Amino acid sequence: MLLDDASRxxxxxxxxxxxxxxxxxxxxxxxxxxxxxxxxxxxxxxxxTEDFTRGLxxxxxxxxxxxxNALFREDRTGFNAVNLIAVAAYYMTDEVRDLxxxxxxxxxxxxxxxxxxxLVDGTLERVVRRGPxxxxxxxx
Amino acid sequence: xxxxxxxxxxxxxxxxxxxGAGPSxxxxxxxxxxxxxxxxxxxxxxxxxxxxxPGRKREFELAAQKRWxxxxxxxxxxxxxxxxxxxxxxxxxxxxxxxxxxTLYAGHWTPFLPSDFRVKTLDGIAxxxxxxxxxxxxxxxxxxxxxxxxxxxxxxxxxxQRAFPTxxxxxxxxxxxxxxxxxxxxxxxWPGTNAMPSVPYNGLNPCVRRGTCMTGCPExxxxxxxxxxxxxxIRSGARLITGARVREIEVNDQGLATGAVYIDENGxxxxxxxxxxxxxxxxIGTPRLLLLSKSKRFPDGLANRSGMVGKRLMMHPFSAxxxxxxxxxxxxxxxxxxxxxxxxxxxxxxxxGFMRGAKWGAMPGGGPLGVTSFVGSQIFSAGExxxxxxxxxxxxHKLVARRFNHCLVYGIIGEDLPEESNQVVLxxxxxxxxxxxxxxxxxxxxxxxxxxxxxxxxxxTEAVEAAGAIxxxxxxxxxxxxxxxxxxxxxxxxxxxxxxxQWGRSHDVPNLYIFDGSTFPTSGGVNPTATxxxxxxxxxxxxxxxxxxxxxx
Ligand SMILES: Cc1cc2nc3c(=O)[nH]c(=O)nc-3n(C[C@H](O)[C@H](O)[C@H](O)COP(=O)(O)OP(=O)(O)OC[C@H]3O[C@@H](n4cnc5c(N)ncnc54)[C@H](O)[C@@H]3O)c2cc1C
Ligand code: SF4
Numbered sequence: 001m002l003l004d005d006a007s008r009x010x011x012x013x014x015x016x017x018x019x020x021x022x023x024x025x026x027x028x029x030x031x032x033x034x035x036x037x038x039x040x041x042x043x044x045x046x047x048x049t050e051d052f053t054r055g056l057x058x059x060x061x062x063x064x065x066x067x068x069n070a071l072f073r074e075d076r077t078g079f080n081a082v083n084l085i086a087v088a089a090y091y092m093t094d095e096v097r098d099l100x101x102x103x104x105x106x107x108x109x110x111x112x113x114x115x116x117x118x119l120v121d122g123t124l125e126r127v128v129r130r131g132p133x134x135x136x137x138x139x140x
Numbered sequence: 141x142x143x144x145x146x147x148x149x150x151x152x153x154x155x156x157x158x159x160g161a162g163p164s165x166x167x168x169x170x171x172x173x174x175x176x177x178x179x180x181x182x183x184x185x186x187x188x189x190x191x192x193x194p195g196r197k198r199e200f201e202l203a204a205q206k207r208w209x210x211x212x213x214x215x216x217x218x219x220x221x222x223x224x225x226x227x228x229x230x231x232x233x234x235x236x237x238x239x240x241x242x243t244l245y246a247g248h249w250t251p252f253l254p255s256d257f258r259v260k261t262l263d264g265i266a267x268x269x270x271x272x273x274x275x276x277x278x279x280x281x282x283x284x285x286x287x288x289x290x291x292x293x294x295x296x297x298x299x300x301q302r303a304f305p306t307x308x309x310x311x312x313x314x315x316x317x318x319x320x321x322x323x324x325x326x327x328x329x330w331p332g333t334n335a336m337p338s339v340p341y342n343g344l345n346p347c348v349r350r351g352t353c354m355t356g357c358p359e360x361x362x363x364x365x366x367x368x369x370x371x372x373x374i375r376s377g378a379r380l381i382t383g384a385r386v387r388e389i390e391v392n393d394q395g396l397a398t399g400a401v402y403i404d405e406n407g408x409x410x411x412x413x414x415x416x417x418x419x420x421x422x423x424i425g426t427p428r429l430l431l432l433s434k435s436k437r438f439p440d441g442l443a444n445r446s447g448m449v450g451k452r453l454m455m456h457p458f459s460a461x462x463x464x465x466x467x468x469x470x471x472x473x474x475x476x477x478x479x480x481x482x483x484x485x486x487x488x489x490x491x492x493g494f495m496r497g498a499k500w501g502a503m504p505g506g507g508p509l510g511v512t513s514f515v516g517s518q519i520f521s522a523g524e525x526x527x528x529x530x531x532x533x534x535x536x537h538k539l540v541a542r543r544f545n546h547c548l549v550y551g552i553i554g555e556d557l558p559e560e561s562n563q564v565v566l567x568x569x570x571x572x573x574x575x576x577x578x579x580x581x582x583x584x585x586x587x588x589x590x591x592x593x594x595x596x597x598x599x600x601t602e603a604v605e606a607a608g609a610i611x612x613x614x615x616x617x618x619x620x621x622x623x624x625x626x627x628x629x630x631x632x633x634x635x636x637x638x639x640x641x642q643w644g645r646s647h648d649v650p651n652l653y654i655f656d657g658s659t660f661p662t663s664g665g666v667n668p669t670a671t672x673x674x675x676x677x678x679x680x681x682x683x684x685x686x687x688x689x690x691x692x693x
Contacts, residue, residue, distance in 0.1 A: 101543070116331070135262060
């Protein structure tokens with residue numbers, strides 16, 4: 001699904017109501033949610049196309065607050081689709097991920113043979129010393 | 141059974157037909173084929189392709205909510221069958237593929253404990269199993285070697301046993317935080333045991349803590365039978381037919397199973413004949429198939445003279461407690477998987493007001509989108525008349541700043557006691573994409589489960605508070621958590637009250653077997669796959685040993 005410039009601008013205005021600038025965090029449109037990340041979000045959720053399209057169509061770029069609030073009251077499914085796509089697109093941008101300290105799902109190196117802290121500092125030893133917890137199989 | 145070595149051509153009769161290619165079906169296929177029997181397995185799903193799993197992709201969290209959702213009704217894929225759940229408190233979760241539901245499982249490796257096999261003797265409720273923990277232990281130890289379990293030996297929650305084949309995974313910052321609280325309270329904990337090797341093992345790569353286990357492991361590190369069992373089974377001659385939906389098991393005039401009718405990928409109906417049929421389609425798929433297999437001889441469904449097919453469904457109602465901390469906890473890092481487990485309140489203490497207990501698994505909090513929709517529940521709900529901006533807006537930023545990377549989640553798996561009113565039946569209208577009737581669930585969470593979860597939620601809250609949580613969030617009895625499907629074709633020695641005997645053989649049809657979790661008389665308070673695979677191994681060993689005595693059509 002490819003959106004025209006007007007729809008992208010409208011989406012940006014609506015997304016800014018849901019995700020305004022705050023402290024170090026940029027508003028949705030400053031993080032460019034309306035471009036590549038919007039496309040990626042929609043591409044990965046074709047099931048939302050219909051609700052998103054309907055929801056966005058019901059909104060107005062000139063009265064973003066009024067129209068998103070009306071959508072929330074009158075078409076919750078449409079609202080949820082627009083909201084989820086906006087929030088997801090926002091947290092997929094590099095800029096926002098950098099700011100919140102999220103590198104994405106990564107594969108950090110570790111040494112499986114390294115002795116874990118809990119074996120050195122006596123924490124696990126305390127569990128072992130408290131003894132077995134299980135109830136054994138009754139005999140006979 | 142002929143014992144002719146594998147390689148049967150399409151539709152040629154075989155020694156053993158297996159329905160379902162998840163863990164239980166894979167255990168059966170691997171050992172039967174290695175023993176020289178000809179084996180065909182029919183699986184409605186396909187081989188999973190690790191390249192399709194979304195875990196390496198930026199849009200991972202969005203995809204997790206639809207295409208890779210564990211609820212088949214949400215995924216809505218043609219290879220799944222839908223489940224009618226309007227009369228159930230819990231939605232069942234599963235996946236159709238080679239590897240079955242473990243394609244999406246979290247890999248918590250928690251074998252049943254000794255008391256789980258003796259509930260009646262010890263606690264005076266429910267039932268004992270026909271065998272004990274000790275009877276099963278050799279099979280468990282063998283399965284653990286094949287699965288490549290990672291963990292630390294010596295857990296005092298369990299009797300002593302053989303060491304795990306690979307060292308434990310790092311518990312990470314979130315795991316250490318959980319330990320802080322449990323240590324302060326003097327409560328049991330142990331580094332998580334997981335079905336994810338920490339070093340290369342039996343075709344698996346080592347787990348690299350990507351943390352996307354529940355949408356499929358893109359690293360080939362989560363232990364699933366498409367990697368660990370099926371390649372061996374196929375090398376020994378087993379034939380696995382995917383895209384094959386079984387709609388009926390047929391019987392002859394003597395009341396013996398003759399094989400199954402299935403619908404292939406092109407919608408064509410086919411027939412696979414076999415001397416022995418083993419159903420491994422899980423606690424919902426198995427009773428569904430038996431109920432679908434009605435005949436003159438078995439008007440109430442196959443192997444259902446006891447009337448127990450479909451009854452006593454257990455799904456482990458689930459609650460979760462999330463602790464938010466000042467410290468950064470690398471909340472997106474895996475395994476996802478259990479970092480730390482606790483069995484402090486596992487055994488019965490009647491003074492708590494309920495029977496049996498639960499195991500806790502400490503997990504990381506997940507990505508930024510995850511913290512805005514914790515365990516599937518909407519975090520924000522605007523009161524009528526409230527402004528959208530007041531609910532999202534600033535709040536969203538605050539919530540993510542506070543919770544993302546600062547959370548630890550305790551998942552509570554509590555024992556679900558068997559009740560005949562909790563059932564799998566056939567829905568009169570709903571069908572799968574091949575027009576085969578879909579199952580319907582009648583399931584209510586029991587008072588015992590309610591009380592148990594309330595108690596455990598309170599203790600988990602104490603555990604995160606002892607660790608210094610600045611905020612706790614409880615999600616009580618989450619609906620989308622029917623990941624353990626057990627009990628609906630109960631095993632027992634009495635043909636009047638059970639469907640199969642301890643070897644998985646049905647009382648009514650001597651060459652029909654069930655090897656999956658539907659045979660469990662009780663559900664334990666732990667994730668069941670370790671026990672499902674071990675029981676299947678014990679049963680298939682017996683079938684192989686007795687094959688010369690096996691009656692067949
Ligand atoms: C999200 C999730 C998380 C989980 N986490 C854990 C965990 O951490 N630890 C744990 O121990 N367990 C976990 N489980 C449970 C675990 O996945 C199951 O216990 C295990 O997969 C059961 O194995 P099985 O072979 O009996 O059934 P399944 O794995 O469900 O396999 C049954 C197979 O039969 C096929 N089938 C069914 N009907 C038909 C038919 N009519 N024709 C052809 N094929 C059919 C299905 O497609 C499926 O592939 C989890 C499950 C889910 C869904
Ligand atoms: S945590 Fe380990 S098992 Fe899970 S997805 Fe990552 S690599 Fe795979």
